[in-house]
Amino acid sequence: MRRGPRTPSAISSVLPPFRWIFPLTTLGLVLFIVIPPITLLSLSVSERFDLAYGILPSGLSFEMYTQWGGRILRSIRDSLFIAVPAVILCLLIGLPVAYALVRFKFAGRGIVSELVNLPMVFPPIVLAFGLMSLFKLGPLAPLGAWTAIILGHTVVSIPFMIRPLISALEQIDRSAEEAARSLGAGPLGAFMTVVLPNIVPSIITGMALVFARSISDFEITLLLTTPEISTMPIAIYHAFESGSTRLGAAVAMATNLFAVGVIVILEVLVRRARWW
Amino acid sequence: MVNAADLLVDRVTKTYGANTVLDDISISVQPGEFMTFLGPSGCGKTTLLRMLGGFAEPDQGRIVIAGKDVTSLPPNRRDCGFVFQSYALFPHMTVAANVGYGLKLRKTPKAELQKRVGEVLEIVGLSEFAGRYPRQMSGGQQQRVAIARAIAIRPSVLLLDEPLSNLDAKLRERIRFELRDLQKQLGITTVFVTHDQDEAMAVSDRIVVMSRGRLEQVGTPTEIYNAPASLFVADFVGINNILDGRMIDATGTFARAETGFGALEGIGAGQAPGSAVKITLRPESIVVAQGTSNDGAGFPGTIQMAAFLGSTARYEIRLRDGSILKVAAPRGALLPPGSDVTCRWAPEDVRIVQ
């Protein structure tokens, strides 16, 4: 028999009541998560560098956003140029993998299912170093930096597509597909008419996750990027390197708004899709 | 061994939003009594039981256990043994550790603890399983561990929340009687919650029938079965024939009522002559004879449906006015549909209720 430690009662008279520990820690975490971005937002719209009470903007000014608007929009565009192809590639490559893992028993299935998790745990810097050797110094150099970054993002984010698809496919009764086959549908037809409509919410979830992963990526992009490519995280880093905290704050806030906004919209779509 | 306990539910009310889950409930359970809360799901029986255990608090009213008002006491200071529907055995502890858990919390000396655990496991017949983990045991065994764990602390009352519902039908019937024997042996005041009327009839000293947060009837199984106080109770305990009628008159405990197929007599009183009444009649108290009698006794009808159902034959008989009687007859020659028959019954088997 295993037993957890009994807390000595001497301590309990000093500490706040046991049940308070949980909400208090939660409150602490929430403040820790919420306050730095709020002050960053304040800074980005503040007229002066100095915040009132350290939290609120002193005077309202959107100077940073208007002055650097073009640069912010350009980095949003660059991020999209990379994230959208990565999402599509992940879906096209990931969906067959999820389907094969759920529906077929085949030699090597165990290896494939562990390989699915590999990109999530493999050190991004090592992956990026390998990609750099391939694309900047090596045989794939003609494909260019855009392709390198898109493929790099595809590799690291494909587990985020495959995993929700696997759990969605596992929910679908195999006999529904067999029923469609018995009614005369081909394998692809049965998949399109019976399976696909049922996994739409998970496809959208997977797309949202891949999108989030791609648009947030900094650690891989940094090694593969060229001066022409400035995704949102890279733009923030450049602002940091140039020492302009206010500019960095503005770019970071615009990035946040865009990234979180797109994901929330996709999440709402998923809710709708479940109601069909 | 177990101190005499008395359990009192005094005018308890509980609402969730606009939903009244318990409406002014009062029940008293005598020491050593086996009391069952019976009702369909959503009738409030489980909420009431959880209140006895301390997992919910009434909005109004009091709960008294062994003479002590426990209404707002947390479960750990109530001295109730609770057996959960899912058993809630601690998966990371052996059977012995599960059963000894409550004693350990009470700082029972080790030797004493081991002795008590041994005794309790002996009672439920699981002595040789002391070292096993719950997942290594069958559903019926897990169920007995749950009971052993609850009685090991020698609670003043034992509360059981549909403890048999996860077992298959055969096992359920066996454990039902084991449970009853165990309760008699320990003499522990017990409250049992179920939606199964057979189960309730088989084990209880008294039954509380509940519906939509209200008490419908409190009584012994025989009382509930023979004299259902309301249509709901009649229907719930399986009296399938409920007919419309009109009161004629009453003499003593017997009354007469007029129906579409003729006048009949039954137990009932208090209704004004001429008022609308319901007549309840059990399927197994109807005797069916082939042919139409001319002596005026009994009611003629035609068999609409006939089926063998295990040891009895089931009929649906259409009476003169078109109302349908369900009949459970002892197995004999099955009369074919379309046969003309006469139905008879004793007045004592008929209830005339409002």
Place this chain on the structure above:
Amino acid sequence: MKAFSAQRRETVTAWLLVAPFIALLLILLLVPFAAILLKSVSSSTAFGLPYLSGQETLSSIVPTLSNYALVLNDPHNREVIVRTLAISVVVATILAVVGIAVGYYMARRPRIAPALSAIVTYPSLAPAITIIFGILWFISSTGPINHLLFQTLEWINEPLELTGTFAAVVIGDLALFATISVRMTASLFEMVDVALEDASSSLGATERETFFNIVLPLVLPGVAAIWIFVFIRTMVAYVAALILGGGSKGVVVLPLEIFNRIQSLGISGTMAQICAFAVVLAVITLLGRFLYVLVVRRLFRGTLSVEAL
């Protein structure tokens, strides 16, 4: 015979379906890593990786462990490795404790859980660098913390220099990985049947006794798995150290050391040393992953389902 061919057809179909994925991993991850592995045991100082960007081939490589010796014996490098492990241990441990407290609260408060979950999820939706940048500003010499302590309350005589410290990097990593830890732990607690807690308290346990006797032992294997998971994620992350660690002379962690060396390739250090570093990092990570899978599979032994991990 027929069953055999059906089985075979299934295998062929399945491999056709996974082929693009395998090709992707092979070309972009496994082959480059194999080249890195080869280079890391090569004594040649030539630029580029064997077969990929250099002239080296298997036959021209003279195997040596000198690169690893250099990486592991240099006091600076050792400091980096120990520091990386220390940061990961501290972050994983703090988040295990925070995850238990917050996860339990969320799992048992279904009404406010969605709102809490949305707040807690925010750092995983927003790009990591924006979170780190927010913390950089927050703890910088002119940021809110120093504003409060130095200007408003006047508790200190000069602004605290918080950036470039071990603590700053830990705080950054905490912000990045709090989401994972809390959500995974919450899903562990959700798997613990509330009836077990009710049973414990009906047997006489206080809330504290129930928590330490019943709830915690049941989730502990899962918490161990989450600890390993967060440990790995912290090991391989370098944004926090890059931005909060105060540059190449500041708090450098292993992946950042690799990054810095790549940046200064040709000026200091050799390709082979970088490769040795990369292999060390990858091996620690993959060992961690192996341990994680082992813990998830073995330690649970049926007490809880492992679907959530």
